Amino acid sequence: MKKFTTLIVSLLLLGVAITLFVFLVTRITTFTTVIAKAKESSAAADMRDTALQNASALIADTAPARAELATFIVQNSDSIRIIDAVESAAKREKVTATIGSVTVLPTKWQYHEPVQVIVSARGSFATLARFAAALEALPEASRIENISLEASTNHSWFGRFTIDFVKEKSVTP
């Protein structure tokens, strides 16, 4: 048995040395992978960081223009402005108008929603045409979806106007 002691010790030492070598190689490979992944993620984060910096600069630079832009959109807290706008247009054109319904329509927009207003009005053909023009000229972001005019008695016409306004969403993400 004594004559094999050296061989056993040598083999044990060889085992330890190989284990150490494999450990070092494995760790180096792991570190290399970590470096590659971190650099890749870091590059992406830097790009995001740059984009965010640019976005912040854009937002700061365009503050007055954005404020002006916001005046065309009805604020959620100021939804009555839609009704006021329609009633004012009717008053200006001397048309007897009645708001039939105000409905918030479903939308894919994130921050805004369309509000459909149906108005009925009575007057001469010319005044209803001017009323339609006044509705088209409202400063609020809006558009006429459809108009239906029917002749009534004594050169009087009955009109039904469907207008879509845009307002801020009541619940924003």
Next chain:
Amino acid sequence: MVNLLPQSEKMKLRTFYYARLWSILALLLTVATLAGSAFLMPAYFLARGEADAATRSLAASEENAKLYAATGAMKDVSLLKERLAILKDYESDAVTELILSRLAGDASGDVGISSISVSFSSATAGKVSIAGKAKTRSSLIDFGKKLSDERIFSGVSVPVSDLVNETNLDFSIPFAFTTSAP
């Protein structure tokens, strides 16, 4: 040379010889492996340092991005983008008065309009449906011709079914309009 050692001694010697031979080989391999490990040590420490630095740099970049994201700049940009798209979509010319005035202007004394329906498919285009009563067949045909002569109207055609009577003809004419036509 004659080997006079007994067979058992010969076996012992051979075993001893091979044990020593393998021991030396194992030791040599051990030395070689240790030398290899020693050479790998600088690479190991360098890689470990680099990995730590890269991880720290990534954490710093992400922290920076979080700080900027917290300012809500992206939300503001997204809101601005949506508003611009909406205003572009809702931009329209005042065309209704033009359409209505053309319709009323084309109707002569012999043609009475009882209803008009205008629906927009875009800011400058859509469909019109006009209904009423014409005193004579020719006055209805003339009215249809006047409408089709208008550049903003297209597809104006008096339905044959509306021309059955000779007098007092009820009519309904659907057609399209586009105010952006050259």
